[in-house]
Amino acid sequence: MKRFNKRGMLDDLFDFLFTITAAFFLLIFLGAILNGGVNESNEQAVTKVAEFRQTESAVNNLRIQIYQQDNFLSIEEIDDQVAGSKVLAGRVITGCSDYITKTDCTGDAVRIYTNTPGFSCDWDDDGECYTAPSIT
Amino acid sequence: MNKKGSLMHWTIFGIMVALGVFLFFSKTGQVDVGVKGEWSTDFLVNNVLVAEKESLYVDSVAIKTGREIAQELAENSGFPPGKSSDCATINSINLWNKENKKCFPVIKESLNEHGQKKLTEKIPQNSYFNIEFKDTFFLADGDEKDIITPAGKYYYQTDFIVDLGYSFQEYDSLISTAINLLATCQNVNDLSTCLTSNKLLNWKDTSCNTENFFAGREIGFCVISTSLNSVKYKFALDFTPTGALSVDNTQVQTQTDRYEISVAKDDTADSYKVYYTDYLALASQTGKAIDIFAQVPTNLLYSHSSWIINKADLNTDCTTKEIAQGYLCEDKMIYVVGKSSLSQEYGSYIFAVTTLKSGTESDIQSFISS
Numbered sequence: 001m002k003r004f005n006k007r008g009m010l011d012d013l014f015d016f017l018f019t020i021t022a023a024f025f026l027l028i029f030l031g032a033i034l035n036g037g038v039n040e041s042n043e044q045a046v047t048k049v050a051e052f053r054q055t056e057s058a059v060n061n062l063r064i065q066i067y068q069q070d071n072f073l074s075i076e077e078i079d080d081q082v083a084g085s086k087v088l089a090g091r092v093i094t095g096c097s098d099y100i101t102k103t104d105c106t107g108d109a110v111r112i113y114t115n116t117p118g119f120s121c122d123w124d125d126d127g128e129c130y131t132a133p134s135i136t
Numbered sequence: 137m138n139k140k141g142s143l144m145h146w147t148i149f150g151i152m153v154a155l156g157v158f159l160f161f162s163k164t165g166q167v168d169v170g171v172k173g174e175w176s177t178d179f180l181v182n183n184v185l186v187a188e189k190e191s192l193y194v195d196s197v198a199i200k201t202g203r204e205i206a207q208e209l210a211e212n213s214g215f216p217p218g219k220s221s222d223c224a225t226i227n228s229i230n231l232w233n234k235e236n237k238k239c240f241p242v243i244k245e246s247l248n249e250h251g252q253k254k255l256t257e258k259i260p261q262n263s264y265f266n267i268e269f270k271d272t273f274f275l276a277d278g279d280e281k282d283i284i285t286p287a288g289k290y291y292y293q294t295d296f297i298v299d300l301g302y303s304f305q306e307y308d309s310l311i312s313t314a315i316n317l318l319a320t321c322q323n324v325n326d327l328s329t330c331l332t333s334n335k336l337l338n339w340k341d342t343s344c345n346t347e348n349f350f351a352g353r354e355i356g357f358c359v360i361s362t363s364l365n366s367v368k369y370k371f372a373l374d375f376t377p378t379g380a381l382s383v384d385n386t387q388v389q390t391q392t393d394r395y396e397i398s399v400a401k402d403d404t405a406d407s408y409k410v411y412y413t414d415y416l417a418l419a420s421q422t423g424k425a426i427d428i429f430a431q432v433p434t435n436l437l438y439s440h441s442s443w444i445i446n447k448a449d450l451n452t453d454c455t456t457k458e459i460a461q462g463y464l465c466e467d468k469m470i471y472v473v474g475k476s477s478l479s480q481e482y483g484s485y486i487f488a489v490t491t492l493k494s495g496t497e498s499d500i501q502s503f504i505s506s
Contacts, residue, residue, distance in 0.1 A: 015145075022148050026155065033159065041171045048177040055181065059188050063195065067299065072200045075193045082189065 057092035058085035065095055069130075086110035096121035096131040105129035175287055183283045183290035194259060194278075194296050201258045202274035202300040205250055206367045213371035214241030214307055216250040223374070229342065229356045231372045232314055240314075243307045251276075262294045272303045272363075302364035310359060313339075314373055323498065325381040325402055327353060344368055353377075377404055380491040380498035388487055388504050394459055395506055397487050398470045405491035407447055408462070410471050411500070412478065412485050413440035419486050419503045428500055439478075444492070445471050 062081060065071045073081070085094040088110050092098065095112065099105035102123045113119045113131075122132040208217050213230035215221060221230035223239035232240050251267045255276065264276040278294030313336060321330035331349045336359075341348050344358035353375040361367035381402050389396040397410055411425060415438040421428045425442075432438050445462035454465035459474035471489075478485060486503040 019148065022152070026151065029155065045172040045174070045177070048171070048181070049173065052177055052180050052185070055185050056188070059185065059192055063192055066192070066196045066199060071196075073193065073196045075189065078189050078193055078196075 054085060054087060054092050055082055058082040058094045061085070061092060061094035061098050065097060068097065084112065086112065096129045099129040102127075102129075178285070179287040179290070182285040182287055186283055187281075187290060187292040190281075191292070191294075191296075194262065194294060195298050197258050198255075198274060198276075198296045198298045199300060201254050202269075202298060203302065203364065203366065205247065205254055206300065206302050206304070206361075206364065209241075209243070209246055209250065209304075210361070210367045210369040213369070214243055214246060216246050216253075219246075226354045226356060226372050227342070229370050229372045231354065231374055232311070233318060234374050235376050236378050240311050241307070243304050247304060264294075269300075269304050271305070272299050272301055274298050274300050300364070302361060302367060306361060306363070306367075306369075310369060314371070318373060318375065322375045323377045323379050323381055324384070325400055326384050327355075327375050329384075331355065338362065342370060377493070379496040380405060380493035382498040382501045383408075383489045383491060384501055386487065386489050386502065386504045388506055390506055393475055395473045395475065395485075395487070396457065396470055397473060397489060397504075398465075398468045399489045401464060401467050401469045402491050405447060405493050407492045408445045408469055408471065409442050409490045409492060409497065410445065410473065411440065411442045411488045411490070412473065414438055414478075414483050414485050415440065416484060416486055416505075419505065421503070422501055423499050425488070425490055425497065425500050443471065443473075445469070 059078075059082060062073060062078060066073065081094055085092050087093070088099075088104065091100070093110050093112055096105060096108070099109065099121060103109075105121045105123045108121045113121065118133060119131055120133075121129050123129055209215070211217075212219070213221060213232065215230055221232065221239045221241075223231040223234035223237055225231060230239075230241075232238070247269055248267065251269070252264070255264045255267065262278050262281075264278050266277040268275050275297040276295065278296065280291055281294055283290045283292070317331070317334055320334050321327055324330040328349050332347065335357075338359055340346060340358045340360075342356040342358050344360060349355050354372055355375060356370070356372040359369040361369070381404055383399045383402070385400060387398045389398070399408070402408075409425070411429070413429065413432060415432045418428055418431065421431070429440050432440050443460070450462045450464040450469065452464050454463050454470070457463055457470065457472050459472050460477070461472055463470045463472075473487075485506045487506065488500045488503045490498045490500055492498075
């Protein structure tokens with residue numbers, strides 16, 4: 001029968017403790033790394049989906065504009081307007097007609113026409129926002 | 137250290153080295169956690185949305201094209217641009233009739249012909265077939281197209297269906313109104329008055345603003361669509377009489393021994409026919425003379441008669457007028473009826489005048505009392 005002496009048993013105990021400690025730090029390290037990556041991945045995924053939804057809403061807004069305002073758009077204009085669309089309180093604004101309050105409309109809240117001189121948003125008597133040649 | 141202990145130490149060391157390598161490459165970006173749904177969003181953004189934008193562009197062009205087709209057909213009286221009516225034109229406006237001949241446009245044919253041409257011109261990159269206009273909708277079938285990106289291949293149809301806010305069925309009511317107007321005014325002498333009182337409010341002259349219908353009997357019209365202001369129908373109707381013109385505004389001047397019956401002269405008539413009767417119950421009757429005078433009772437001593445005055449026999453010297461003679465005085469035809477020639481010299485009579493042309497007689501429009 002084989003018998004352990006005291007020194008051998010102590011050696012095994014230290015090996016065991018070392019392994020536990022190393023594994024503990026290793027797992028903490030790995031967890032932190034992987035969590036960070038996953039969070040970043042989630043953020044990117046959410047951003048991409050949000051961008052997709054914004055683009056989709058912008059395309060739908062333009063479709064409504066085409067019907068309601070007899071507004072012909074070239075493919076370049078569609079791209080420009082979709083790219084220039086902005087979000088206001090969860091609502092995608094592609095043109096003046098997408099504003100639903102007078103304050104947002106007259107102030108062009110998301111500055112949809114900031115880079116388009118000669119145009120502004122005006123509020124009509126029917127309670128709708130429309131694109132008008134700027135009076136200023 | 138025994139062999140078992142040594143293996144344990146080396147294993148731990150190996151794991152730490154592996155971790156170090158992983159961390160190193162993570163930092164340099166060569167090993168990274170992939171973005172969730174990246175392929176799906178890439179596919180949606182780079183394939184589906186691009187197709188959506190293309191579809192939006194096609195819709196935009198289709199609406200513009202549909203409305204242009206409506207405007208161009210309306211401008212050319214419902215015929216495809218460049219095509220003329222078989223009934224000829226006046227001032228470049230197509231006639232929808234020529235006397236009895238009808239040349240109304242067949243809108244379905246015009247649309248098929250012009251719609252295909254316009255779509256090919258406006259969207260040359262796509263080809264369309266089964267082009268239709270149903271109610272206010274403009275629709276066509278298109279080819280299948282695809283978009284290839286690293287995310288994959290996406291197929292989509294280039295069909296479209298757009299609401300023009302305008303229906304080509306407006307031609308049906310327009311043509312129907314034109315037919316009624318022709319039936320009412322074609323054989324009327326005072327065409328201008330007839331048109332003014334019978335046409336619809338939105339029927340204007342060719343200026344599209346005023347209502348001057350005085351030049352000749354081939355009249356150009358402009359009708360602005362009630363649903364789409366940019367659509368202005370321009371067409372002309374020929375009101376050249378197909379039979380004898382009915383006579384309006386008959387006047388009677390009573391003198392001691394005679395009645396002078398006067399009516400506006402009618403250059404198209406071969407002759408005039410003057411009727412009288414003492415059966416006053418006919419005063420409100422209109423229509424064919426033979427039917428009206430058939431109502432005169434034969435057993436109660438009522439009388440009626442008529443005189444035919446040939447245009448060639450009309451006297452142009454109006455200084456003195458003789459009984460039983462016809463006169464052409466300025467723009468009036470006057471016939472003198474001697475009281476002695478009537479059955480009761482001092483009774484009450486009603487008179488009516490018709491015109492005769494190529495063997496046809498106009499209807500009696502009204503009676504005038506002595």
